[in-house]
Amino acid sequence: MAVLVTGGAGYIGSHMVLALIDAGHEEVVVLDDLSTGFDWALPPEVTLVRGDVADQTLVAETIRRHGIDALAHFAAKIVVPDSVSDPLGYYLANTVKSRALIEAAIGAGVRHVIFSSTAAVYGEPAVVPVPEDLTPNPINPYGRSKLMTEWMLEDAARAHGISYVALRYFNVAGADPRGRSGQSTPNATHLIKVATQAALGKRSHLEVFGTDYPTPDGSCLRDYIQVSDLAAAHLVALNHLRRGGESLTLNCGYGRGYSVLEVIDVVKSVSGVDFPVTLSPRRAGDPSRIVAGADRIRAELGWVPQHDDLRAIVTQALAWEEALARRNRV
Ligand SMILES: NC(=O)c1ccc[n+]([C@@H]2O[C@H](COP(=O)([O-])OP(=O)(O)OC[C@H]3O[C@@H](n4cnc5c(N)ncnc54)[C@H](O)[C@@H]3O)[C@@H](O)[C@H]2O)c1
Numbered sequence: 001m002a003v004l005v006t007g008g009a010g011y012i013g014s015h016m017v018l019a020l021i022d023a024g025h026e027e028v029v030v031l032d033d034l035s036t037g038f039d040w041a042l043p044p045e046v047t048l049v050r051g052d053v054a055d056q057t058l059v060a061e062t063i064r065r066h067g068i069d070a071l072a073h074f075a076a077k078i079v080v081p082d083s084v085s086d087p088l089g090y091y092l093a094n095t096v097k098s099r100a101l102i103e104a105a106i107g108a109g110v111r112h113v114i115f116s117s118t119a120a121v122y123g124e125p126a127v128v129p130v131p132e133d134l135t136p137n138p139i140n141p142y143g144r145s146k147l148m149t150e151w152m153l154e155d156a157a158r159a160h161g162i163s164y165v166a167l168r169y170f171n172v173a174g175a176d177p178r179g180r181s182g183q184s185t186p187n188a189t190h191l192i193k194v195a196t197q198a199a200l201g202k203r204s205h206l207e208v209f210g211t212d213y214p215t216p217d218g219s220c221l222r223d224y225i226q227v228s229d230l231a232a233a234h235l236v237a238l239n240h241l242r243r244g245g246e247s248l249t250l251n252c253g254y255g256r257g258y259s260v261l262e263v264i265d266v267v268k269s270v271s272g273v274d275f276p277v278t279l280s281p282r283r284a285g286d287p288s289r290i291v292a293g294a295d296r297i298r299a300e301l302g303w304v305p306q307h308d309d310l311r312a313i314v315t316q317a318l319a320w321e322e323a324l325a326r327r328n329r330v
């Protein structure tokens, strides 16, 4: 048995690759076009197939050659405001290409799929923390593009007798505690990444996008989940499916929200740098608050997070940012 990890050279996918290797006995094959990922993020024992997830011939050949039974599909475009300005690009990357991938994978014999979905499918939820059975209502093209892929998977699984777990990640942050991987995209837009770059002088300042939200301090609330904890959730999901477990849709978060201003305070405190912060208007497509109802994944998969600590997450992110600078991979 072997696992195909699409987007495995990216931020979260590379942590999944490490988790699979750390767990032993898996052949791991990565399919990545390196559009935002890095071949150096992969350990040497991994096979990298450079290509597009929508290349059905390549996908089918890869699955057959390596005897792949399970697909972990991370490859996507991921920036919420970009999806507002380029919706068709996001529907192509995240929906149309996922359709092609799922079709080729099922045709070539894949039995199990783990899909990187997102809290963005909930939009601006009326209930916080948000349970999985709340009807999704995405407010940006990114969330819609991912929700459609959840639906395709659900329908295809029923029709073709495969099983899947759709994991709805909340805000992913931090880095491998052993320092082997982290968020490496230089122009990434994620809050903790940007804040650590500001702390290290890689950016002149940090902008807070919106201070007039209906939240306690006026800035947006998010549930930050550590990336290795998230990778571990994929491993237990994979084991569940291979044991014959049913298809599931699960939130991945800790069930606690931090505001943008609180996150900035933690980054300043951990780094010891009082970097400049400016207050800016709201960013397109941002929900005001999104926090995971986090019980179901524990109950269904027995997932137990090991890194639920914002200071530790920021410490890891900062260490990775310093490591990138040392290696001239800023
Ligand atoms: N980062 C977050 O906070 C977050 C939250 C929720 C969901 N997600 C989801 O997690 C997944 C991974 O996100 P990430 O943060 O690691 O992003 P990333 O940009 O670091 O990784 C994406 C990877 O996919 C590759 N890729 C993109 N399009 C491809 C294509 N057509 N064919 C082959 N490879 C392709 C890129 O080169 C990159 O290596 C995405 O599906 C994203 O929607 C991320």
Ligand SMILES: O=c1ccn([C@@H]2O[C@H](COP(=O)(O)OP(=O)(O)O[C@H]3O[C@H](CO)[C@@H](O)[C@H](O)[C@H]3O)[C@@H](O)[C@H]2O)c(=O)[nH]1
Pocket: 078, 079, 080, 118, 119, 120, 169, 170, 171, 172, 189, 190, 191, 192, 194, 206, 207, 208, 209, 210, 220, 221, 222, 260, 283, 286, 290
């Ligand atoms: O320089 C910055 C960057 C971000 N923010 C704010 O910080 C919050 C978090 O933003 P960001 O880190 O960009 O993440 P999100 O836009 O919440 O989206 C992330 O989290 C979603 C799930 O909640 C995923 O689906 C997306 O892929 C992932 O990028 C938002 O309120 C932003 O407006 C700032 O104020 N300044």
